[in-house]
Amino acid sequence: MQAPFEYEYEYEHAYEYEKDSQEGLMTSANETLLSVDDLRIHFHGEGPVSLAVDGIDVTVGPRETVCIVGESGCGKTITALAIMGLLPQPPAQIAGGRIFFKGQSLLDKSEGELRKLRGREIAMIFQEPMTSLNPVFTIADQISEAILAHEDISESEALQRTTQLLQDVGIPDPEKRRNAYPHQLSGGQRQRAMIAMALACGPDLIIADEPTTALDVTVQAQILNLLRDLQRKRHMAIQYITHDLGVVSAIADRVYVMYAGLIAEEGTTAHIFQSPRHPYTRALLESLPSREKRGQRLYSIPGNVPHPAYKPQGCPFHPRCKYRQAKCPQFFPTLCDYGEGHRARCPILFETEGPAGKTCEWKNL
Ligand SMILES: Nc1ncnc2c1ncn2[C@@H]1O[C@H](COP(=O)(O)OP(=O)(O)OP(=O)(O)O)[C@@H](O)[C@H]1O
Ligand code: SF4
Numbered sequence: 484m485q486a487p488f489e490y491e492y493e494y495e496h497a498y499e500y501e502k503d504s505q506e507g508l509m510t511s512a513n514e515t516l517l518s519v520d521d522l523r524i525h526f527h528g529e530g531p532v533s534l535a536v537d538g539i540d541v542t543v544g545p546r547e548t549v550c551i552v553g554e555s556g557c558g559k560t561i562t563a564l565a566i567m568g569l570l571p572q573p574p575a576q577i578a579g580g581r582i583f584f585k586g587q588s589l590l591d592k593s594e595g596e597l598r599k600l601r602g603r604e605i606a607m608i609f610q611e612p613m614t615s616l617n618p619v620f621t622i623a624d625q626i627s628e629a630i631l632a633h634e635d636i637s638e639s640e641a642l643q644r645t646t647q648l649l650q651d652v653g654i655p656d657p658e659k660r661r662n663a664y665p666h667q668l669s670g671g672q673r674q675r676a677m678i679a680m681a682l683a684c685g686p687d688l689i690i691a692d693e694p695t696t697a698l699d700v701t702v703q704a705q706i707l708n709l710l711r712d713l714q715r716k717r718h719m720a721i722q723y724i725t726h727d728l729g730v731v732s733a734i735a736d737r738v739y740v741m742y743a744g745l746i747a748e749e750g751t752t753a754h755i756f757q758s759p760r761h762p763y764t765r766a767l768l769e770s771l772p773s774r775e776k777r778g779q780r781l782y783s784i785p786g787n788v789p790h791p792a793y794k795p796q797g798c799p800f801h802p803r804c805k806y807r808q809a810k811c812p813q814f815f816p817t818l819c820d821y822g823e824g825h826r827a828r829c830p831i832l833f834e835t836e837g838p839a840g841k842t843c844e845w846k847n848l
């Protein structure tokens with residue numbers, strides 16, 4: 484029988500972010516733009532193999548905002564790099580799985596084919612713009628070059644488009660600012676320039692890897708609002724990577740919670756924030772500040788994310804889990820299905836909280 488679990492979520496986040504009503508934004512599950520199936524990424528070095536991504540399934544529908552959230556080292560960035568075809572191989576190795584974009588298998592594409600796809604169909608915004616903007620070229624040079632690499636237009640048309648893009652992302656006086664070098668812009672403006680570059684060829688999917696973590700909360704909120712507005716105007720999908728559940732609550736349609744290279748829980752934003760079914764998700768929510776917790780010491784999850792070469796046996800979360808039982812270190816938990824796209828990798832909670840009559844498997848080690 485399903486026991487009631489009402490999570491008192493009241494995150495008093497600092498973002499003045501107007502969230503859209505989800506109606507109309509959600510796309511049906513069978514309308515898939517991106518599909519990552521059982522992806523496995525290993526790193527080989529001295530000692531045991533690092534199972535950095537250990538069989539994950541992620542889908543993104545057209546115009547959807549999907550967040551991938553998890554602590555440092557759980558495999559968020561390397562998953563994004565694998566989708567973009569930018570994973571450094573070696574040291575990384577794609578040990579299994581498939582990635583489809585608009586029905587095409589990305590892992591079977593040549594570097595030349597991927598180069599055509601990057602920017603035009605899928606673009607990425609990185610956490611720190613200074614690592615992806617070239618310091619010796621102006622912003623206009625870099626954005627125009629991205630356009631010219633994909634489109635047969637003149638340099639002056641590309642420059643005109645660049646100026647319009649800079650205006651669209653809210654860079655003041657774009658005719659002038661386009662001639663600035665990256666170091667002459669503020670952190671927020673550089674991130675806006677990165678977004679302009681990502682938008683340059685009208686991709687259907689933008690992968691944003693922690694694009695606001697280096698910014699203060701006010702600028703962060705502006706950038707989130709900007710992405711939301713651009714997404715609405717340009718009908719793009721966004722896969723947004725973050726460790727910040729406050730950002731997730733502000734922007735996500737659907738959420739994947741990652742832990743130790745696995746999906747711990749997935750569902751709509753309401754599933755994750757109102758009825759989380761994995762102890763890790765609950766612990767992440769518990770560690771968020773709220774009005775009620777003001778003046779109290781914030782909860783922090785004991786221990787650390789395990790190194791991918793030395794994951795604990797059984798459920799990888801068991802050393803940190805307050806719901807742990809004898810089975811947890813002995814068997815591997817599968818994703819338990821709560822219905823309506825809500826799944827969580829915890830058969831222990833499923834026993835008491837899952838739909839009546841349904842069971843969830845453990846796998847032998
Ligand atoms: N070049 C590398 N060589 C060996 N292992 C690596 C390398 N890059 C990543 N890894 C391993 O892959 C794991 C996942 O890395 P990833 O960068 O995807 O983490 P993340 O979830 O993006 O973390 P963060 O929030 O800190 O950005 C890491 O724990 C690390 O052990
Ligand atoms: S399977 Fe066990 S250790 Fe893992 S999350 Fe559930 S209760 Fe915790």
Ligand SMILES: [Mg+2]
Nearest residue numbers: 559560561692
């Ligand atoms: Mg990362």
